[in-house]
Amino acid sequence: MPADQGSTFDNAAYIAERSAAAGAWSRSGGRCERCSRQVVWHNRGRALGRGAWSLLALPGAGAVRHVVMCAGCAAREQSRGG
Numbered sequence: 162m163p164a165d166q167g168s169t170f171d172n173a174a175y176i177a178e179r180s181a182a183a184g185a186w187s188r189s190g191g192r193c194e195r196c197s198r199q200v201v202w203h204n205r206g207r208a209l210g211r212g213a214w215s216l217l218a219l220p221g222a223g224a225v226r227h228v229v230m231c232a233g234c235a236a237r238e239q240s241r242g243g
């Protein structure tokens with residue numbers, strides 16, 4: 162049983178985000194979905210370095226679509242129209 166009862170909401174958000182990341186990751190086969198560069202699971206959220214990548218939520222048909230993008234593609238995607 163979890164000892165910390167004060168962070169249920171945070172945990173739910175964390176679990177949802179992590180599950181989206183895991184789903185996108187397994188679908189992409191551990192590669193950037195834009196340029197097919199190989200990325201490293203542990204380097205998620207990094208902006209620089211080999212294997213760095215981000216989970217991006219893109220607007221899709223009816224629901225957001227989570228995609229794996231290497232740091233370079235993620236930066237291009239986020240700078241677009243911002």
Ligand SMILES: [Zn+2]
Binds near residue numbers: 197231
């Ligand atoms: Zn890429």
